[in-house]
Structures are given as C-alpha cells and as structure tokens.
Amino acid sequence: MTTDPSDPAVPPDARRLPVVDDGVDPRRLAEGPREECGVFGIFAPGEDVATLTYYGLYALQHRGQESAGIATSDGSRIMVHKDMGLVNQVFTPAGLAAMPGHVAIGHCRYSTTGASSWANAQPAYRESTVGSGIALGHNGNLVNTAEIARMLGVPSGNDSGLMADLLARDPDVSVEAAIMEVAPKLVGAFSVVLMDNERVYAFRDPHGIRPLVVGRLPKGGWAVASETSALDIVGAIPVREVAPGELVMLDEDGMHARRFAPATPHFCLFEWVYLARPDHVQAERSVLFSRREVGRQLAREAPVDADIVIAVPDSGRDAAAGYASESGLPFADGLVKNRYVGRTFIEPTDSLRQLGIRLKLSPVREIVGGRRLVVVDDSIVRGNTSRQLVAMLKSAGAEEVHLRICAPPIKNPCYYGIDMATRAQLIGADMTVDEIRDYVGADSLHYVSLQGLVDQTPMAMDELCRACFDGQYPIPVPDEHEHLAQIKFDLDALDA
Ligand code: SF4
Incomplete structure (x- = not known):
C-alpha cells in the first residue's frame, strides 16, 4: 500500500509516513517480521535419517519458506539435495530414499542476507578437511560478513556460505578444530548445524540469540534442532539447549560438548512474541x-x-x-x-x-x-x-x-x-x-x-535481546547506512 497524500481516504497524519510500496507478494504476504531459517541435524545409525530430517524441517517450516535442503552421509560421502520452495515441494519419497546414511542435517531458509536463490539455499557444501567434505546450515545473521569476505577475497553476500568457506579452508585441520578456531571470531547471531561424513556438529553464538536444542532418540542416536517441535516430530526427547558459546558433537560415542567462548546470553525476545511455534519449549516454558x-x-x-x-x-x-x-x-x-x-x-x-x-x-x-x-x-x-x-x-x-x-x-x-x-x-x-x-x-x-x-x-531482562524495542543492541552493529564495513574485525586474528 502506498500512502498517497492526495487520496482523501488517507488521514492527514498519514503524510508523516514515508511512502512505502508495501505491495503484497503472495510468497511474502505477512507484513510482520519474517523468520529467518530453521536448522535440524541427526545422528541415528539404522534409521532413515533423510526422512526424519524431512519431518524435522516440516515442523520448522514457519522459520523459512523460500528454500529447503537436506545433506546425508553414509560414512563415505555427503549427498546434498536442495531447491527453492517449501519442504514438501523440494522433496519426494523417491528422492529421500535415494539419500542413504546415518548422519544428516537440514535447513529451511528465509533470506536475510544474500539473494533468494538456489545458490544461497542450504545446506552449503564444501570440499574440506581430512577425508571428508562438510555441509552447513545456519540460522541467524553475522554482522562481520564484509570482513570475512574481504579476508577470503570473495564478494560479500551470503554469510552462511562464507562461514562454510572459513571452516573448510584448511584441509589439514579437523572439523572440530576448525570450529574451535573460527567460531570465536564470528560476530553476530549464529545457531549452526554442520556435518562431515561421521558426525553432526552444532554450535551457537555466545549470546545465544537464536534457539538450538539437543534431543535423544528413543532407540539411541541424537537430534538437534531450532525448536523442540522438530524434536517432538521425530520422537526425540529434548535433553538440553546447546549453550551460548558451546560446540556440541553427536556421534557413535554419544554427545560431547566443548566451549569456544564464555556465555553472555541475550536470547531474542521476539521468539516469544512471534517467531517460535507455540509448542516450542524454551527454558522449560512453552511459548504458548x-x-x-x-x-x-x-x-x-x-x-x-x-x-x-x-x-x-x-x-x-x-x-x-x-x-x-x-x-x-x-x-x-x-x-x-x-x-x-x-x-x-x-x-x-x-x-x-x-x-x-x-x-x-x-x-x-x-x-x-x-x-x-x-x-x-x-x-x-x-x-x-x-x-x-x-x-x-x-x-x-x-x-x-x-x-x-x-x-x-x-x-x-x-x-x-x-x-x-x-x-x-x-x-x-x-x-x-x-x-x-x-x-x-x-x-x-x-x-x-x-x-x-x-x-x-x-528469562530476566538482562538475559534477553530486546534491541528492536529499546535499542540496546547486545552485539555492536553497523550504522544502518554505512553498512557492515564499519565493524572492526581483526583479520590477523583469524589467520592466527
Ligand atoms: S529481540 Fe533482538 S534478535 Fe530479536 S528480533 Fe529484536 S533485535 Fe532481533
């Protein structure tokens, strides 16, 4: 809708508003805040992990409706299928059956940075570390993307793809070591699921802005997801959140955790207002x-x-x-x-x-x-x-x-x-x-x-990000019009 001051139906004080073409795109009909991605990961030998991941994404569809993708591994290679559209438009039973394995991650996307395109759909796959590639799914938004891009010598665009590039760039470093090195230097909100041939990794920014929760499957195995509703749908019992600043690894030996940064929690207050599903349980209380x-x-x-x-x-x-x-x-x-x-x-x-x-x-x-x-x-x-x-x-x-x-x-x-x-x-x-x-x-x-x-x-006031309401940004952000290049980022530290 356009506020047209010459339109008699528009009240006089409407003239104070900027003229906004709020054209209704049926694909983005809601005027309200748009969600920004859902992530899911599973380690479950003997299970149809592709189909379980499909259902996990299905439960997270509200967090992103532009594209969907699943990566699986049978221990020897990673397969990725992703496309534009809703989860049930991207995957068919035959397609899922062609993705064998015991490890999988999935992602549904709404683009907050980077174009809405197939290339930016996730999981992002990179040939990588010792004997394995990696696939990555990210929920959140980095505020130092430009610096990362400059360091890598590539155009700035999708922060998630750049994160995958960083984690995969040294073929002699294990995935775990790469995450422990890179994660402390990422600035912004990130709840990430990542896999190699054998393991699922999940890590969350020190502020814990976006949710990420781990669950245990009844027959053994583990799952991790943006919301407990995605654990519920695959029968996993929620165990605990991935703590802010923590890396969790899921493999045949169970769940292992390491801290890569001290926690300074600032969970997104808007998750309670609008973003999360009503049946999501956060800090032992349902959103509903x-x-x-x-x-x-x-x-x-x-x-x-x-x-x-x-x-x-x-x-x-x-x-x-x-x-x-x-x-x-x-x-x-x-x-x-x-x-x-x-x-x-x-x-x-x-x-x-x-x-x-x-x-x-x-x-x-x-x-x-x-x-x-x-x-x-x-x-x-x-x-x-x-x-x-x-x-x-x-x-x-x-x-x-x-x-x-x-x-x-x-x-x-x-x-x-x-x-x-x-x-x-x-x-x-x-x-x-x-x-x-x-x-x-x-x-x-x-x-x-x-x-x-x-x-x-x-949660208490000081444990929450409420910046869109009160302007108290827990992570320094660039001036709105000067963009991300204003954030200082120690490139040498990344290479250390
Ligand atoms: S509370 Fe913080 S993280 Fe959540 S929508 Fe507002 S500014 Fe963004």
Missing part, C-alpha cells in the same frame, strides 16, 4: 504459555469496555485467549485465516496487491457485526496491515475496534537475522502510540509494556 500470559498482562494493563475478544490468527490466538480469560470477556473466532497463503508462486499483480490483507484474513460478519471488539495481534511493523485490518473489521460491521499488541512498539531494525524493515519503515520509530492509533483507525491502541512482556518469559 508465555503468549497466553502476555494476553493476561495486556488485559491488566489496558482493560476496555467491549463485547468480545478476537485474535489475529495465528500468532495472536494464545494471547487473545489470555486476554479473554483475564478480562472475563468472551473469546470468538472473528477472523479466519487462509491456510494456503504463502504457498503459491504466483507473481504479484496490481489486482492482487489491491486485495491486500483480504488475501490472508477474512472477517466473520456474524461475529464481528454490531460488536465492540478487542483485537489481539502479535506486533505492528509498518502499520499498513493493521490499518487494513481495522478498516476491514469496520466494513464488516464492527462498532469499535480496540487493538491490543503483544509486543512494545518496534523502533529499531534487527541485525541478528529477523527481516523486519528499515528504521524509516518502522511506524513505531517516529510516531507516538496516539498517532499510530489514529493512523490505523482504531478506537484504542495499547502495546504491552516491555517489562510486562519480559515478565511472562522465563
């Missing part, structure tokens, strides 16, 4: 439980005289149930989500763009008509979707729309792997809550407080 409690917190912070509570599906659903429970208002399904949104490769056209939010959500007139609604949503990024949502509910007969948001205003971009927007596109960056309320056309608007949100997670 936390989201429900955020809804209760919203009801305490911003009660309102209304008739019903509805959710913006899917991520607003648990919080809406919490709001309803705390407030005593009835909960109803006032919005229906098209389950197949994002599963098409139809190119966006002008007529599709005009459909806007209607491609994704439909109001149930019998429920919203003539009622005062509390509408619970996970977050507001640019504000255009919220504006369309409020207009759609009112045109369906809603008397009042009171927006309740499960995150504080997003004021800053994310450099650690979540594709939100640039600062200029963030409506929370330079508008007050009242101005945003007027822009989206709601009768009232309340964002949960930062402390109110943090209190519903199992």
Whole structure:
C-alpha cells in the first residue's frame, strides 16, 4: 500500500509516513517480521535419517519458506539435495530414499542476507578437511560478513556460505578444530548445524540469540534442532539447549560438548512474541504459555469496555485467549485465516496487491457485526496491515475496534537475522502510540509494556535481546547506512 497524500481516504497524519510500496507478494504476504531459517541435524545409525530430517524441517517450516535442503552421509560421502520452495515441494519419497546414511542435517531458509536463490539455499557444501567434505546450515545473521569476505577475497553476500568457506579452508585441520578456531571470531547471531561424513556438529553464538536444542532418540542416536517441535516430530526427547558459546558433537560415542567462548546470553525476545511455534519449549516454558500470559498482562494493563475478544490468527490466538480469560470477556473466532497463503508462486499483480490483507484474513460478519471488539495481534511493523485490518473489521460491521499488541512498539531494525524493515519503515520509530492509533483507525491502541512482556518469559531482562524495542543492541552493529564495513574485525586474528 502506498500512502498517497492526495487520496482523501488517507488521514492527514498519514503524510508523516514515508511512502512505502508495501505491495503484497503472495510468497511474502505477512507484513510482520519474517523468520529467518530453521536448522535440524541427526545422528541415528539404522534409521532413515533423510526422512526424519524431512519431518524435522516440516515442523520448522514457519522459520523459512523460500528454500529447503537436506545433506546425508553414509560414512563415505555427503549427498546434498536442495531447491527453492517449501519442504514438501523440494522433496519426494523417491528422492529421500535415494539419500542413504546415518548422519544428516537440514535447513529451511528465509533470506536475510544474500539473494533468494538456489545458490544461497542450504545446506552449503564444501570440499574440506581430512577425508571428508562438510555441509552447513545456519540460522541467524553475522554482522562481520564484509570482513570475512574481504579476508577470503570473495564478494560479500551470503554469510552462511562464507562461514562454510572459513571452516573448510584448511584441509589439514579437523572439523572440530576448525570450529574451535573460527567460531570465536564470528560476530553476530549464529545457531549452526554442520556435518562431515561421521558426525553432526552444532554450535551457537555466545549470546545465544537464536534457539538450538539437543534431543535423544528413543532407540539411541541424537537430534538437534531450532525448536523442540522438530524434536517432538521425530520422537526425540529434548535433553538440553546447546549453550551460548558451546560446540556440541553427536556421534557413535554419544554427545560431547566443548566451549569456544564464555556465555553472555541475550536470547531474542521476539521468539516469544512471534517467531517460535507455540509448542516450542524454551527454558522449560512453552511459548504458548508465555503468549497466553502476555494476553493476561495486556488485559491488566489496558482493560476496555467491549463485547468480545478476537485474535489475529495465528500468532495472536494464545494471547487473545489470555486476554479473554483475564478480562472475563468472551473469546470468538472473528477472523479466519487462509491456510494456503504463502504457498503459491504466483507473481504479484496490481489486482492482487489491491486485495491486500483480504488475501490472508477474512472477517466473520456474524461475529464481528454490531460488536465492540478487542483485537489481539502479535506486533505492528509498518502499520499498513493493521490499518487494513481495522478498516476491514469496520466494513464488516464492527462498532469499535480496540487493538491490543503483544509486543512494545518496534523502533529499531534487527541485525541478528529477523527481516523486519528499515528504521524509516518502522511506524513505531517516529510516531507516538496516539498517532499510530489514529493512523490505523482504531478506537484504542495499547502495546504491552516491555517489562510486562519480559515478565511472562522465563528469562530476566538482562538475559534477553530486546534491541528492536529499546535499542540496546547486545552485539555492536553497523550504522544502518554505512553498512557492515564499519565493524572492526581483526583479520590477523583469524589467520592466527
Ligand atoms: S533485535 Fe529484536 S528480533 Fe532481533 S534478535 Fe533482538 S529481540 Fe530479536
């Protein structure tokens, strides 16, 4: 959507917004933050590891829908199959059957750096170390990619490919030794799964920004994944997280761990708001439980005289149930989500763009008509979707729309792997809550407080990255327009 000041339907204060062509690409329909990759690894002799990895990725599909890939090894060679598309579009039963082995990793990708292309799909394979190649899958985003690229003498692009290049560049160094040497020098967010012919390796940046959890398979063997939901689907029992700054290795002798850097935890607060699946368990608490409690917190912070509570599906659903429970208002399904949104490769056209939010959500007139609604949503990024949502509910007969948001205003971009927007596109960056309320056309608007949100997670404020809300970046980031070259990186140290 474009804010056109000459359009009488656009309120005067919309002119304060930058003009943004928020064209609706059916492949990237959600205006909200986009997830940034899911990773999975498994060591399981005697099991069909390719198919188990397929199911692991299937459970992680929400973290990346642009490309998917699996690498397997039978102990003598690594096979990689990857392509653009969803997990069930990339793999067939026959294709999986042609990937034998007892070691596998998998990856589903949303591109936050590097183009959305086959070449950047993962796992990234490199001929490498003593007797084996490596395959790598990465969730996160490095902030010193330019320096790494300069050191390697290659164009800067996909941070994950560059990481694979670094780890594979010395043929006389074991994979374990290469990780122990390189990982401390990577700057940014990285939850990585890697394999050679015999082992799965998993390592996580010292801040532990993205999740990574290890599980044990009932018949022996191990799995590692971005979320516990991917362990659940293959029958693995979650054992523990890969600790921030830790390397974990899974092989026939079991699980081994080494630390490559001290832990300074800053887990991404947004994983609780939006990114992780509700059944993911982090620090012994399910995301669903936390989201429900955020809804209760919203009801305490911003009660309102209304008739019903509805959710913006899917991520607003648990919080809406919490709001309803705390407030005593009835909960109803006032919005229906098209389950197949994002599963098409139809190119966006002008007529599709005009459909806007209607491609994704439909109001149930019998429920919203003539009622005062509390509408619970996970977050507001640019504000255009919220504006369309409020207009759609009112045109369906809603008397009042009171927006309740499960995150504080997003004021800053994310450099650690979540594709939100640039600062200029963030409506929370330079508008007050009242101005945003007027822009989206709601009768009232309340964002949960930062402390109110943090209190519903199992972690303390100083253990969390919340930079997109409060600007406190735990890892130094480049100036937005001066880009990554501003980060100092000790190239000599990498060669040491
Ligand atoms: S800036 Fe926001 S989205 Fe990015 S890692 Fe920090 S809390 Fe998560």
